[in-house]
Amino acid sequence: MTVETVGFWLVAAVLLGSSLAVVLTPNLFHAVLYLAAALVATGAVFLLLDQPFLFAVQLLLYAGGVVTIVVFAIMLTERLVGERIRQTSRHLINGAIVAAAVFAGIAGFLLQAPPAGPRPEQTGDVTASIGRALVGPFAVTFELLGVLLVAGLIGALYFARSEE
Amino acid sequence: MIGLSSYLVLAALVFSIGLFGVLTRRNAVGILLGIELMLNAVNINLVAFARFHGDLTGLIFTLFTIAITVVEVAVGLAIVIAIFRVWRTVDADRLDLLRG
Numbered sequence: 001m002t003v004e005t006v007g008f009w010l011v012a013a014v015l016l017g018s019s020l021a022v023v024l025t026p027n028l029f030h031a032v033l034y035l036a037a038a039l040v041a042t043g044a045v046f047l048l049l050d051q052p053f054l055f056a057v058q059l060l061l062y063a064g065g066v067v068t069i070v071v072f073a074i075m076l077t078e079r080l081v082g083e084r085i086r087q088t089s090r091h092l093i094n095g096a097i098v099a100a101a102v103f104a105g106i107a108g109f110l111l112q113a114p115p116a117g118p119r120p121e122q123t124g125d126v127t128a129s130i131g132r133a134l135v136g137p138f139a140v141t142f143e144l145l146g147v148l149l150v151a152g153l154i155g156a157l158y159f160a161r162s163e164e
Numbered sequence: 165m166i167g168l169s170s171y172l173v174l175a176a177l178v179f180s181i182g183l184f185g186v187l188t189r190r191n192a193v194g195i196l197l198g199i200e201l202m203l204n205a206v207n208i209n210l211v212a213f214a215r216f217h218g219d220l221t222g223l224i225f226t227l228f229t230i231a232i233t234v235v236e237v238a239v240g241l242a243i244v245i246a247i248f249r250v251w252r253t254v255d256a257d258r259l260d261l262l263r264g
Contacts, residue, residue, distance in 0.1 A: 005166060008170065012174050015178060016174075019178050019182070020181055022185060022198070023185030023194075023197075028194060031194060032197065035197050035200060038201065038204065042178075042207065045171070048166075049171070049211050050215060051215070051223060054223060054227070057227060058207075058230065061230050061234050062230060062233075065234050066234060069238055069241055070193065070196070073193060073241040077193075077244070077245060077248045089188040089189055089190065090188060090190055090257070091187065095184045099183045099184035099187065102179070102183055103176055103179075106176040106180075110176070115167075118167075120216070120217075122215075126223070130220065133224055134224065134227075138224050141228065145228060148232065149235060152235030153238075155239045156241075156242040158242075159242035159245065
């Protein structure tokens with residue numbers, strides 16, 4: 001048992017447990033906190049795959065940004081309605097069947113796929129390579145992402161504006 | 165050593181759990197949380213493939229997906245708040261204005 005193996009199973013357990021909690025807990029606020037745990041666990045998976053830069057991005061944008069936004073949205077809506085919003089679920093059996101079928105489909109595809117080779121050694125500084133690629137071959141996409149962020153900002157402001 | 169397929173199975177499980185949440189939640193915010201889980205599973209897949217094939221493109225793609233998801237959540241929650249102001253509910257079953 002290497003450190004990587006133990007780490008993987010530990011992270012996998014945390015990720016699956018908190019993901020299940022996100023979709024099953026009746027309290028919406030708790031669901032967001034479990035989502036934060038799941039997002040940090042995903043970041044840990046990136047770390048296991050030798051990508052510390054993506055881990056940092058995941059923590060900053062997802063666990064930091066998304067969770068904060070969702071918590072604010074819940075607080076605002078609960079304040080407007082003046083009561084705690086209960087999270088109820090419906091069609092639990094049907095949902096479980098569909099989700100299991102999708103998983104079975106993916107697993108069947110994975111079983112048919114030829115086995116992947118061993119993990120290659122990582123050479124050089126990946127973060128520097130990512131930075132160079134972002135201003136090189138992916139420069140246009142990178143700029144478009146900036147446009148999308150501005151559009152999202154304006155859209156969110158438009159929807160959340162005050163009535164008058 | 166943990167192989168590529170372990171990461172792919174983990175991602176598939178998270179994706180299925182997220183799908184289950186999207187299908188069963190009544191609350192619009194809960195549905196958004198399920199979508200978040202599904203997008204996360206996709207990111208795990210992208211990074212795992214990029215790492216095992218020694219290709220940088222998957223990592224760049226992951227960066228783009230993360231940024232796009234953040235925008236999606238911000239606009240999605242703004243829509244939820246706007247809907248909530250008008251109808252006083254975030255129950256997706258009762259938001260059937262566009263039903264034919």
